[in-house]
Amino acid sequence: MFISWSIPPRSSSGHLGKPFAWRDTVPPKTSSWSFDYHSSFLQKKTRVSVQSGISNFSMVVSQTGQLAASDISQHPGRLIVTNDGQGTDLQVWDLGGDDSDVIRRTGTVKGRESAQQCGSRIAASPSSSPQVLHGAESGSVQLTQLTSGQSLYKLETDTSDPLNSLQFTSDAVFLAGCSNGRIYMADTRVSAAPQMSPPPASSGQSAVWWTDATADPQQASCRVVRLSSSGHAVVSDLRKLGEAVCQAQLDIHCSSDNVTVSWAPRRNYISASGFSGVVDIYDTRDWRIELRRVQPLFQHRGHEVSCKQADGCDPVCITAHVWHPERPQTLLSTASDGSVHVWDWVEPDSKRAESKSEPSILQDQK
Missing domain, CATH: 2.130.10.10 (YVTN repeat-like/Quinoprotein amine dehydrogenase)
Structure with missing residues (x-):
């Protein structure tokens, strides 16, 4: 869709x-x-x-x-x-x-x-x-x-x-x-x-960080992600914020104020935007304690493509995005050219099988 x-x-x-x-x-x-x-x-x-x-x-x-x-x-x-x-x-x-x-x-x-x-x-x-x-x-x-x-x-x-x-x-x-x-x-x-x-131990003096947490009234399974302007992402348990559960180096760098990092309603997925005209989705199950570079599981390039098709369009940058709270595949995003997209992302078959075996955050709250 x-x-x-x-x-x-x-x-x-x-x-x-x-x-x-x-x-x-x-x-x-x-x-x-x-x-x-x-x-x-x-x-x-x-x-x-x-x-x-x-x-x-x-x-x-x-x-x-x-x-x-x-x-x-x-x-x-x-x-x-x-x-x-x-x-x-x-x-x-x-x-x-x-x-x-x-x-x-x-x-x-x-x-x-x-x-x-x-x-x-x-x-x-x-x-x-x-x-x-x-x-x-x-x-x-x-x-x-x-x-x-x-x-x-x-x-x-x-x-x-x-x-x-x-x-x-x-x-x-x-x-x-x-x-x-x-x-x-x-x-x-x-x-x-x-x-x-x-701050995470590896943060540099000039790094700017953005934060998001999963919502959990019991706080038993609440996770926090911190993403730096250099692309360093760190996931922690809310009860032990000083310890990293896993981390990754994302292939992004940014000086923008419009960065958004957000947990999906379904556990383990995060999205990031504001670094370019793309919304990236990552699976944190692929991350480890040791820092290593990872690639996004999915990219929404609709804003970037639409801008290239328009005459005289300046390079576009994502200004905000949000997840649908009840449909884990659906997001809404906006860009600096005034475009608004509502879109579904496609989960690879192998990841879909893994996701079905794990409860979502929404299910945990019930």
């Missing part, structure tokens, strides 16, 4: 936009994605629905507005939280119902001051209450109640490392992944000091 469409990469003011994706939480009986293209953020929305034969996908496209969004997170009640990439304050928006084409700004969430001139990372709390975890540095992370603006939790650290990721691994436990490779794990229910994992 492959679906492709394009949206204008520039706003009326000429500023280059950036696409972001999140999974829509409604309706409960259909798996759907919403996709928002932020050039200047939205006061007017245009919804495009695509029937893929397996589920509905929808896209919301900015038409007017003045706010550029650098991070986005969706919350129950159809609220959107964004950050403009210039400061630590967040903007709260109401998507409205399907019978409305207007997105209204409903408030602002105050962020903690940061020495870094950059935006905040955002993570939606799994709690049914609308809460958002946000911060630009390890020393400025806090959990805020959206309705009241009350600060419910603050991460206290001795350092202020720039963040590349914030992610809940359960209802209360979250990871703060720093760009230098450090990881802080904390529980919002207690005031105890967070657990800190140092």
